[in-house]
Amino acid sequence: MKPSFLGFLGAFAFTFAGAIAPADAQQPKRGGTLQFAISAETPHYDCHGSDTFATLHFAGPFYSTLLRFNLSKFPEVEGDLAQSWTVAPDLMTYTFKLHSGVKFHDGTPLTSTDIKATYDRLRNPTQGVVSTRKATFADIGTIETPDPLTVVFKMKAVNAAMLEHFASPWNCIYSAKDLAADPNGPKTKINGTGPFIFVEHVKGSHVSGKRNDNYFKKGLPYLDGFKGVFTLQAAAMLNAIQGGQLLGEFRGISPAERDRLVQAMGDKIRIEESSWTLNLLVAFNVEKKPFDDVRVRKALLLAIDRWGGSQGLSRISTLRAVGGVIRPGSPYATPEAELVKLPGFSKDIKASREEARRLLREAGVPNLSLTLHNRNLAMPYTPAGIFLVDQWRQIGVTVDHKQYDTAPYLATMNAGNHDVAIDFSNLFMDDSSLGLAKYLSLDRAPENRSRSKDPQLDALYDQHLRERDVEKRKALIRAFEKRLFEQAYQQPLLWWHRIVPTHKVVMGWKMSPSHNLGTDLAEVWLNQ
Amino acid sequence: MLRYTLQRLLLMIPTLIGVAVLVFFMLRIVPGDVVEVKLRGDGGSVSQEVIDMERKRLGLDKPILAQFGDWMVGLATLDLGKSMWTDRPVTEEIAIRLELSLQVAIMATIFAVLIAIPLGTTSALMRGTWVDYAVRIITIGGLSIPSFWFGMLIMMFLLGFYNWLPPITFTPLYVDPVANLTQLVWPAMAVGYRYCAVVARMIRSSLLEVLNEDYIRTARAKGVFEKVVISRHALRNALLPAITVIGIEFAFLIGGLVVTEQVFNLNGIGKLFVQSVSRNDFTLIQGMVMLIAVFYVVINLVVDLLYAVFDPRIRYSS
Numbered sequence: 001m002k003p004s005f006l007g008f009l010g011a012f013a014f015t016f017a018g019a020i021a022p023a024d025a026q027q028p029k030r031g032g033t034l035q036f037a038i039s040a041e042t043p044h045y046d047c048h049g050s051d052t053f054a055t056l057h058f059a060g061p062f063y064s065t066l067l068r069f070n071l072s073k074f075p076e077v078e079g080d081l082a083q084s085w086t087v088a089p090d091l092m093t094y095t096f097k098l099h100s101g102v103k104f105h106d107g108t109p110l111t112s113t114d115i116k117a118t119y120d121r122l123r124n125p126t127q128g129v130v131s132t133r134k135a136t137f138a139d140i141g142t143i144e145t146p147d148p149l150t151v152v153f154k155m156k157a158v159n160a161a162m163l164e165h166f167a168s169p170w171n172c173i174y175s176a177k178d179l180a181a182d183p184n185g186p187k188t189k190i191n192g193t194g195p196f197i198f199v200e201h202v203k204g205s206h207v208s209g210k211r212n213d214n215y216f217k218k219g220l221p222y223l224d225g226f227k228g229v230f231t232l233q234a235a236a237m238l239n240a241i242q243g244g245q246l247l248g249e250f251r252g253i254s255p256a257e258r259d260r261l262v263q264a265m266g267d268k269i270r271i272e273e274s275s276w277t278l279n280l281l282v283a284f285n286v287e288k289k290p291f292d293d294v295r296v297r298k299a300l301l302l303a304i305d306r307w308g309g310s311q312g313l314s315r316i317s318t319l320r321a322v323g324g325v326i327r328p329g330s331p332y333a334t335p336e337a338e339l340v341k342l343p344g345f346s347k348d349i350k351a352s353r354e355e356a357r358r359l360l361r362e363a364g365v366p367n368l369s370l371t372l373h374n375r376n377l378a379m380p381y382t383p384a385g386i387f388l389v390d391q392w393r394q395i396g397v398t399v400d401h402k403q404y405d406t407a408p409y410l411a412t413m414n415a416g417n418h419d420v421a422i423d424f425s426n427l428f429m430d431d432s433s434l435g436l437a438k439y440l441s442l443d444r445a446p447e448n449r450s451r452s453k454d455p456q457l458d459a460l461y462d463q464h465l466r467e468r469d470v471e472k473r474k475a476l477i478r479a480f481e482k483r484l485f486e487q488a489y490q491q492p493l494l495w496w497h498r499i500v501p502t503h504k505v506v507m508g509w510k511m512s513p514s515h516n517l518g519t520d521l522a523e524v525w526l527n528q
Numbered sequence: 529m530l531r532y533t534l535q536r537l538l539l540m541i542p543t544l545i546g547v548a549v550l551v552f553f554m555l556r557i558v559p560g561d562v563v564e565v566k567l568r569g570d571g572g573s574v575s576q577e578v579i580d581m582e583r584k585r586l587g588l589d590k591p592i593l594a595q596f597g598d599w600m601v602g603l604a605t606l607d608l609g610k611s612m613w614t615d616r617p618v619t620e621e622i623a624i625r626l627e628l629s630l631q632v633a634i635m636a637t638i639f640a641v642l643i644a645i646p647l648g649t650t651s652a653l654m655r656g657t658w659v660d661y662a663v664r665i666i667t668i669g670g671l672s673i674p675s676f677w678f679g680m681l682i683m684m685f686l687l688g689f690y691n692w693l694p695p696i697t698f699t700p701l702y703v704d705p706v707a708n709l710t711q712l713v714w715p716a717m718a719v720g721y722r723y724c725a726v727v728a729r730m731i732r733s734s735l736l737e738v739l740n741e742d743y744i745r746t747a748r749a750k751g752v753f754e755k756v757v758i759s760r761h762a763l764r765n766a767l768l769p770a771i772t773v774i775g776i777e778f779a780f781l782i783g784g785l786v787v788t789e790q791v792f793n794l795n796g797i798g799k800l801f802v803q804s805v806s807r808n809d810f811t812l813i814q815g816m817v818m819l820i821a822v823f824y825v826v827i828n829l830v831v832d833l834l835y836a837v838f839d840p841r842i843r844y845s846s
Contacts, residue, residue, distance in 0.1 A: 041803075043566055043613045052570040130582055132567060132574045187615065203614070203624050204795035205697050229696055232799065233790035236696075239683050240793065243693035278571075406569050407808035411560030426571025437573055446576045447568065 028222050028508060032526035037231040037240065037249040041204065044187040047172035048122055049130035051426075053251055053515050056169055058207050058228060060519025062105070063172035063192035064216075066096060066115060067163065071510035071518050075331070075430055077167040081110065081193065081216075087163065091468060094153040094162065102216040104175050105190075105197045112145035117176035119143055119153070126183045136165055158466045160473065161433040169428060169516050195221035195522035206230060215522070222508065222525035241269075241501060247526075248502035251515045252276065254318055254379050258499045270504050272511040275321050275329055276496035277427040280384050283449035283490035285418050290365050297488035299359035300420070301344035302352040303395040309387050310494055317380035320497035324481050325439065327495055327513065330430035332477055342485045356395045369398040373418035376403040384422055384493060413449045423449040423490065428516040432477050436461050439484050450489035457483055529836065536832070540825045547821040548814070552599055553592075555810050561588055562612040562808045569807075586612050599814065608815040613807050618815035621800065626782075626819075628698050629796040631708075632715055633781035639720035640727055641774060647724070648731025648770075649763060655736065663728065670725025676787035679718035683791065686714075696793050715792045719785060723777050730773050735766040764838055771838065775831035776824075783820045 040054035047059055067085070070078040079085065082096040102110040121129060123137035141156040155162070173193060178185050190198040193216065196209035210225040229246060231237035238257055240246040242264050253261075261269050284291040284300065291297055306322045314320040322345065326333040339345045346352045360366050370392075374385040382403065389399045404412065413421050427434045438445055440461055441453040457480060464476035485491055500511060508523040563582045567574045583589050587598065602609050608618035651663035686692055694714050699707040738744065739762055747757045786798035797816065804812040836842045 044615065049567075051567060051574065054570075128585060130567070130578055132578060134578065135573075135575060202697070202795070203616075203621065204800060227697075229793070230795075231696075231793050232803070233793065235680065236791060236793040239687060239693060240696050243687050243691065245693055245696045405806050406565045407560030407562070407806075408558055409560075410564040410568055414564065415559070424571050434573075445573065446579075447571075447573050 026507065026527065028523075028525040029527060030222050030525070031224050032528065034223050034226045034248075034506065034521065034524060034526065035246055036226070036228055037237045037246045038207075038228040039231060039234075039237065039249060039251055041230045041232075045190050045201075046130075046184075046186040047170045048118075048125075048186070049132055050170070051132050056516050056519045057250060058201075059172065059190065059192075060169065060194070061196040061209050061221075061226060061521045062190045062194045062198050063520075064102075064194050065167065065169060065171050065173060067167035068169070069164075069167050069429065069512070069517050071512045074512050074517075075164070077163055080167075081115070081173060091158045091160065091162065092155045094155075094166070096151050096153075098149045098151070099216050100149055102193050103214050104193055105212060106175070108175060108177060110173070110175075110193050111148040112151040113148070113176045114173060115151045116143045116145050117179050118171065118173045121174070121179060121183065122171060129183045133168070133170060136168070158468070159433070160465060160468055161431040164429055164431050165433075167429075169519065195520055196223075196226060199225070204230065217522065221522045223521065226521055241265075241503070244503070247506050248500070248509070250500055250502075250509070250519070252318065252496075252498040252500055255315060255499065258501065261501050268504055270502050270506070272500045272502070274498045274511050274513050275327060276318070276498040277327055277430060277514045278496040279323070279327075279425050279492040280319065280380065280494060280496075281423050281425060281490050281492045282388065283413075283421045283423045284488065285416060285420070286450055286452050286489060287416050288419055290363060290368065291419060293363045294488055295359040295363040296365060296368065298343055298486075299356040299363070299395065300392060300397070301485070301488050301491055302346075302356040302359070303397070304344060304388070304391045304493070305349040305352075306345060306494060307347055308349065309391070313380070313383055313387060313494060314497060317383040318496045318499070319380045319384060319494040321495040323492060323495045325484065325492065326432055326435050326477065326481075327427075327430050330513070332430065332432050332435075332474060334478060334481060338478070342482065343488060344485060344491050353395050360395065360397075367396055367398070369400070370419045371400045371402055373409070373412055373421040374401060374403045375409045375422065375424075376405050380496065381422060388422070388493070414446070416451050418449070421449050422493070425492070428514045430513070432473070433465055436464070436477070436480055439480075439490065448490075452487070452489040454483070454487065454489070529833070533829070533833065536829050540822075540829075543825055544818065544821055548600065548603055548818060551814050551817040552596055555808075555813060556592060558808070560808055562586070562810065563588065565807045566613060588612075603818070608818070609811040611804075611809055611812040613804070613809040613812065618812050621812060622797065622815060622819055625795055625797045625800050627700065628712070628794060629782050629785065629798070631701065632712055632719070632785065632794070632796065633778055635712060635716035636720040636723055636781055637774065637778050639716055640723035640777075643720075644724045644727035644731060644770075645763075645767075648728035649735060649758070651728070651732045652735035652739065652766075653758070663732070667725040667728050667732075670721045671729070673722070674787075675719045675722050675785075676791050678721055679715060679788050679791040682714050682718055694792070698795055711792075712794075715785070715788055715794060718791075719781060719788055723781075726777060727770055727773055730770045731763075731766055734769045735762060738762045738766045741765075767838055768835060771834050772831055775827045779820070779824045779827045782823050783816065 038054060038057045042055040042058045045059050047055055064081045066080060066082050067077045068080040070076045081098055081102060083099045085096045087094050104110060122131050122133050123140050125131040139155050139157045139159045140153055142154045144152040174186050175191055178191055195212050195215045197212045199208040199210050201207045206227050206229045208227040211221055234257060237249060238260060241261060258271055284297045286292050310320055310322050321328045324334040324339055340347055360368055372385055372388060375381045385401045389401050392399050412418050425438055438447055439457060441458050442448050442451045460476055460480040464473055467473045467476060502509060505526050505528045507527050508525050510518050512518055563579055567579060587595060610617055611621050647663050651660045654660050695707055695711045701708040744757060744762055747761050783797045783801055785796060786802050789796040789799040801816055
């Protein structure tokens with residue numbers, strides 16, 4: 001039994017822009033080893049303490065989660081280790097029934113104690129353990145295990161998105177026995193219940209796994225094994241895909257890289273595309289003058305022609321969709337008709353820029369100069385930065401565009417030393433509980449790069465988090481978005497577009513708007 | 529010679545201490561640390577409490593001088609610490625990659641020396657002829673074309689003409705020599721071409737200089753065969769500056785193949801260096817800088833000792 005808003009979510013499927021659906025109707029074949037690219041290497045194996053896709057693309061095949069997203073009907077959730085579940089009408093109790101006969105790779109059976117130990121670690125990690133999801137599960141009051149196959153979560157407060165959070169790919173289920181022996185064990189040892197058993201990790205080179213013959217989903221996985229090769233340089237990765245050494249890359253490539261593969265490989269390559277749960281945003285440091293003046297911030301947002309920029313940037317970068325705080329096309333996203341009425345989204349760019357110039361004059365900075373703080377990554381940060389320099393030049397603003405490596409890039413923003421920054425948001429799902437969190441007051445959201453403190457936004461967020469009625473929740477999100485953009489603290493520039501190349505022989509892999517989902521490879525097979 | 533060697537070995541200690549001090553403090557000038565990159569680099573919403581806890585665990589909350597003290601004590605006990613990114617010992621992280629980098633460096637050196645000596649010698653002996661011009665064009669090409677670009681050309685050629693690429697993951701030489709050489713011969717060629725050009729030009733110029741020396745004229749006047757004049761008297765002396773270049777190039781190859789390693793997706797020291805710098809993994813960067821510094825000073829010593837072998841007039845003991 002799911003809460004009402006989930007049915008609403010399920011009614012929406014994410015959009016594939018120009019997607020080529022894999023021919024999954026064929027009978028899957030068993031055997032073969034999938035060799036694919038992972039464009040970054042995980043620092044450790046612990047899903048709970050990581051935020052990088054590199055951990056999931058590495059460890060996803062070895063682990064199961066309680067629930068997961070159904071990628072054929074995204075954003076619906078489905079059971080993974082949970083065979084069934086019930087949610088109390090007041091959303092204060094979640095009861096999960098587990099599949100029986102599930103075993104960890106070391107042969108020990110999975111019970112509700114393992115689920116409890118995992119979630120205790122996530123919500124209340126012991127000293128020395130890093131859980132980056134502690135806040136996400138702060139609303140859980142107690143976890144009970146009435147029998148080995150039942151686990152009951154009792155909440156301290158309603159969280160309308162809790163079921164989606166249970167489906168988070170980061171909640172890898174660990175063995176209670178392993179955690180008792182060494183709470184930090186998952187950082188260096190892998191013992192999951194997933195479709196593949198860990199074989200080796202050669203640092204800097206690859207990770208490999210072999211089929212788990214005792215996997216609880218009968219008949220799966222199809223592959224004998226997999227090898228994820230760390231290819232940090234795009235050219236090397238493309239060469240390897242073209243040469244057939246690698247059969248795909250599941251994070252995403254740029255349009256130019258896609259075109260190169262299509263041109264070189266013709267009908268041997270399959271390209272799947274989708275909008276992406278990532279965006280770049282423009283953040284004004286409200287602690288620095290003149291960005292403490294809402295007129296200046298608003299003027300700078302008004303000068304950006306997102307609709308025109310989307311057309312140009314989408315040809316050369318992974319940036320594409322114009323949207324508000326929620327991914328365009330997803331259930332809670334603001335429709336275009338409403339979006340164009342918000343500051344910074346008008347299609348009448350001439351009028352917007354006229355208004356921008358007026359606001360700058362009124363604020364006493366008609367010839368504003370600013371430093372744009374950006375990350376030193378070619379895709380898509382550099383084109384986004386150059387685009388902004390050009391947009392602001394058109395209202396007489398002089399921009400000094402500075403790009404930094406990740407560490408100084410983040411450190412400068414954390415210290416509040418930037419004027420204006422190109423920041424980013426990386427989500428694994430569309431739910432607003434995640435999407436809006438970045439815009440909360442600085443004391444609640446350290447990743448808020450505008451450093452704004454706005455109790456009104458905080459209150460709207462809290463209210464929406466506890467709201468179960470879909471329409472009321474949507475209204476609260478709209479109110480939040482309107483307030484955020486009127487105050488012009490920060491605003492999404494453009495949303496990313498995901499392009500995934502696979503050889504045509506790779507079957508059963510499912511595209512989704514998040515590169516953090518669908519990493520277990522259980523249903524992937526090779527048509528050769 | 530033994531005393532000289534011991535003196536040189538002792539002199540390495542202040543050199544390496546200087547490197548250790550410099551690398552430690554220079555790294556701390558750049559803002560930011562590994563914790564931010566690890567926990568927030570991919571857009572994660574991580575509380576400040578978690579960030580601070582991780583900083584404390586890694587000792588980044590300690591005063592700079594205390595961190596420096598830990599580093600120097602570690603060095604004195606040959607403990608380079610753990611990578612702040614992976615929590616694994618720095619020595620382990622380096623050892624995994626060093627085998628590959630060393631092998632590429634050795635193969636490139638063999639490739640370069642085997643080609644450069646005959647090429648440089650021929651060019652000098654046939655000065656002003658079309659052979660000399662041809663060699664000079666080849667060597668100028670080697671100096672002008674970046675190794676990584678030559679590597680990309682090799683890859684495009686293999687892919688375009690044979691629809692084949694070398695293996696993408698490393699197999700040690702002792703496990704499967706064929707797979708190993710199939711993978712590494714290409715990057716060795718890519719970097720060896722530039723290396724060969726540098727050495728060949730050095731041999732050519734120093735041989736031209738030596739050929740004008742009085743002792744060469746004397747040898748010829750004595751009726752020594754031209755082959756012997758060249759091989760025993762001229763080339764042996766002309767090789768001295770080339771040995772220095774070969775040594776420096778070899779040391780450079782250990783950590784300097786950054787882009788070439790990426791082109792061939794090689795899991796070498798250069799790639800690790802770039803990764804650790806981009807992550808601000810202080811301990812790993814420090815460890816690698818020390819490793820490369822050790823390589824440089826040891827190779828310098830070896831080069832100096834080789835001088836005595838090639839030139840009997842050089843006697844360090846005196």
